[in-house]
Amino acid sequence: MFDITLLWRAPEINPVNRKARSIPGLNPINTYGRVFFFSWFGFMIAFWSWYAFPPLLSITIAKDLGLKQTDIANSNIIALTATLLVRLVAGPSCDRFGPRWTFAGCLLAGAVPTALAGGVTNASGLMALRFFVGILGGSFVPCQVWSTGFFDKNVVGTANALTGGFGNAGGGITYFLMPAIFDSLVQDRGLTPHAAWRVAFIVPFICITATAIGMLLLCPDTPTGKWSERHLAVQHNLASHGITGVVVDVPGEFTDKQNASSTPSRHGSTEEKLGFEASAPKQPVTSDREAQIGEQQMLDTARGEVVVKPTLKEAGSVIFSLQTLNQAGCYFCSFGAELAINSILGAYYVKNFPALKQTGSGNWAAMFGLLNVVFRPLGGVISDLIYPHAGLWGKKAWIHFVGIITGAFLIAIGLTDAHTKSTMFGLVAGMAFFLEAGNGANFGLVPHVHPFANGIVSGVTGASGNFGGIIFAIIFRYHGKDYGKVFWIIGIMTIAINLSLSWIRPIPRGQIGGH
8 A cells, every 4th residue: 555655755765776765756855855856847847948839829929920830830840850859969968977967958058049039030030949949858858867867666667757747747837827928918017919928938938047057056966976976886885785896897788689797898998887796795784764675686786777878889789779669669659749739739729619719729738738747647657556567568568558549549539520629628638648648658668678878768769759749740730720630640650650569578688687
């Protein structure tokens, strides 16, 4: 039975990597609770600003700048393209510099163009600005890597799903906040619509900047301290539990051919070497809040679950492994669909229900994003509940199950193209449950795949979600306002891709760590 005190009590920790085995989400005084807060809040603020244009774009901004439907669609595509590029870079950056600095860097780099939104005067300027604002979408990768670094395998699926889900809710919050800020500036401050939408973007700029500074001042890189000293901390923790020995290379082969034994590497630096072979009698030294785990599990954690800086060849093996392809393909469908649908949902509602107008359609479209607060975490929680009973294959099967059901809902929405609110909103809510749970389920498995290259796997997976968003946005762009047709096209693609990837093993055969 769930112990509610875990939500604020200092967590039990893994004695080797110092990761928490529970999530003190209501205790920001505790280091783990504080990192958890900044992980989800930082991404939520980023997502809000990243998607701050769509709620005002179809009516207010389009009228002010004289935009055509194709201009709106092109700006949506360009915003996702920048995020795709940033996510590809953010993964290796997390492995080299640490997720906290990468996270703050994404926020600060995206805050500047957000503040400059008021300077846009035409379609070209809008597209250029949205490209640079798209940097904020890259913050998802360090959000997940940072969370993975602080929470152990028994709860990492839940932790990643919560941080990702709360963060993704920014895509719903923006549909509430941006029209509300705009209306307040027009009605209460007397600004013209031309000035009001421009001034509205100063609000997310202030929030982003404050969050990034707080993250740097109040949080550590890892549970053991500085990112550059993470290897030494693990060695010290093993030694304090009576496990001593010689340093051996972290396995360099990440594919199915990987062997559990290690061989000397000609290119690895001392900093990139880690692992211990047990010797001598053991005299464990533990604290009251340490989890009691076996010696072999400690060794596997040290050998396989501490992030290293892989060489270019090793990084290539991770990127092109079947396991990474599986995560990327599933996220291409789930998060890609979410991004593309987020961009057009308000316009789709206005088309089918003209009486809603900008604010009304925005409020209903917000529901899709806000459901992330519940549905994405639920996907990760269910993944963690499956894990003790069905292992990693169970986690993987859950991803494909929700993916296929998502596809079925997308087809239903497209074929019905409902003009009654109850039918449309009910189908969208049902689709949101499985789609957003799929996002959470995906990043419940990611920490198990090549765990010592977690930044790369997270980066490729996250970037694939953006790539999916671009592809689906392009399909929307070339079908004009025939939104229903695009929904069922995305549904068919989602089912086909999930079925085609279902045979792949969840992790490479012989992988050390991540089990």
